[in-house]
Amino acid sequence: xxxxxxxxxxxxxxxxxxxxxxxxxxxxxxxxxxxxxxxxxxxxxxxxxxxxxxxxxxxxxxxxxxxxxxxxxxxxxxxxxxxxxxxxxxxxxxxxxxxxxxxxxxxxxxxxxxxxxxxxxxxxxxxxxxxxxxxxxxxxxxxxxxxxxxxx
Amino acid sequence: xxxxxxxxxxxxxxxxxxxxxxxxxxxxxxxxxxxxxxxxxxxxxxxxxxxxxxxxxxxxxxxxxxxxxxxxxxxxxxxxxxxxxxxxxxxxxxxxxxxxxxxxxxxxxxxxxxxxxxxxxxxxxxxxxxxxxxxxxxxxxxxxxxxxxxxx
Numbered sequence: 001x002x003x004x005x006x007x008x009x010x011x012x013x014x015x016x017x018x019x020x021x022x023x024x025x026x027x028x029x030x031x032x033x034x035x036x037x038x039x040x041x042x043x044x045x046x047x048x049x050x051x052x053x054x055x056x057x058x059x060x061x062x063x064x065x066x067x068x069x070x071x072x073x074x075x076x077x078x079x080x081x082x083x084x085x086x087x088x089x090x091x092x093x094x095x096x097x098x099x100x101x102x103x104x105x106x107x108x109x110x111x112x113x114x115x116x117x118x119x120x121x122x123x124x125x126x127x128x129x130x131x132x133x134x135x136x137x138x139x140x141x142x143x144x145x146x147x148x149x150x151x152x
Numbered sequence: 153x154x155x156x157x158x159x160x161x162x163x164x165x166x167x168x169x170x171x172x173x174x175x176x177x178x179x180x181x182x183x184x185x186x187x188x189x190x191x192x193x194x195x196x197x198x199x200x201x202x203x204x205x206x207x208x209x210x211x212x213x214x215x216x217x218x219x220x221x222x223x224x225x226x227x228x229x230x231x232x233x234x235x236x237x238x239x240x241x242x243x244x245x246x247x248x249x250x251x252x253x254x255x256x257x258x259x260x261x262x263x264x265x266x267x268x269x270x271x272x273x274x275x276x277x278x279x280x281x282x283x284x285x286x287x288x289x290x291x292x293x294x295x296x297x298x299x300x301x302x303x304x
Contacts, residue, residue: 002210002271003155004242036233040241042219045231049290052282056208056244058154067194079197081188081275089192090156090273092208094246096282119154121242123233127289129281130204130248137279138201 006119007043008036008105010057012112017061017086020113022072024147028095032112034120036105044123048102052126053109058119059091074143082138093118096126158271159195160188160257162209164264169213169238172265174224176299180247184264186272188257196275200254204278205261210271211243226295234290245270248278 011033014020021027034055036044047053065087070077080088097109107123163185166172173179186207188196199205217239220229232240249261259275 001155001157002212002243003153004244005153007241040219040233043232043241045220045229045234046291047231047234049288049294050234051286051288054246056242056246060154067192068197077197079199080195081192082197082199082202082277084276084279088274089159089195090208091154092156092244092274094206094208094276121154122240122244124236124246125234125290125292126282126287127236127292129284129287130278132281134203135278135281136201136203138277139198140277140279142201 004121006058006121007040008034008120010112010114010116010118010120011035012114012116012118014115017115020115024073024144028111028113030112031100031108031110034107034109034123036107038105041105044102044105047099047107050099050125053097053099054124054126055095055097055120056122057093057095057114058121059086059088059093060119061115062086062091065089074139076139078139092121156273158210158273159192160186160272162264162266162268162270162272163187164266164268164270166267169267172267176225176296180263180265182264183252183260183262186259186261186275188259190257193257196254196257199251199259202251202277205249205251206276206278207247207249207272208274209245209247209266210273211238211240211245212271213267214238214243217241226291228291230291244273
């Protein structure tokens with residue numbers, strides 16, 4: 001067992017899971033603030049130079065886990081490690097956000113999909129992307145294709 | 153405090169931190185296996201459809217943390233949240249790997265930079281990339297430019 005403690009929390013417009021955009025075509029354009037605890041401020045040195053960040057956070061309002069589940073973007077079940085379900089064996093969330101500006105211990109970002117008050121575990125710079133032509137998106141691409149065809 | 157337990161471990165060609173390629177221009181082409189515990193096998197359902205995965209793992213051989221550090225890719229110190237340093241407040245690593253094939257609970261992947269035996273916390277599908285023209289890479293781009301110019 002490895003124990004983690006939050007380095008800060010998310011200030012987000014979303015107060016309940018039902019208000020976070022989900023499903024096919026959901027856009028995450030919401031702005032929010034990553035509020036880092038003052039004791040960790042030195043760890044943010046030079047973060048302003050990066051346009052995008054990985055945020056690792058806790059699904060703190062999720063209980064237990066399910067190895068199979070039907071995500072909002074499909075009507076078929078998939079394995080939890082092939083989805084972004086909150087009900088994971090280790091309830092860690094991962095979101096890529098755009099860094100708009102830093103104000104001391106407050107990182108103003110675009111693209112939050114976390115609930116207000118979500119504990120933050122870590123922040124890392126986003127350094128490179130997988131080339132779009134090399135990316136295969138599995139069941140998600142299939143669900144999109146079925147939706148586009150109006151089929152079930 | 154939130155406590156995590158491994159869902160499996162990494163089989164990697166790297167036995168010691170010094171053998172993992174680091175610094176500017178380091179390539180991560182090494183192949184390895186994500187060995188998932190049998191109790192979590194159902195969670196891998198449909199993962200074969202994805203070309204790339206996020207792997208969240210533990211820096212289990214790292215001790216303590218430092219808010220400022222000089223990474224192998226630069227000769228200047230930066231904040232830990234602007235680097236991939238193993239000495240983090242919560243020692244979670246994040247690696248994007250290419251999924252080559254699945255063999256039951258064994259995911260054969262390319263791009264490992266973890267040590268052999270590293271505990272795995274979570275696996276998620278890689279769904280989309282940040283467009284390269286929108287990405288700014290902060291001190292890393294500056295260090296690369298200085299190196300290209302032969303300057304310090």
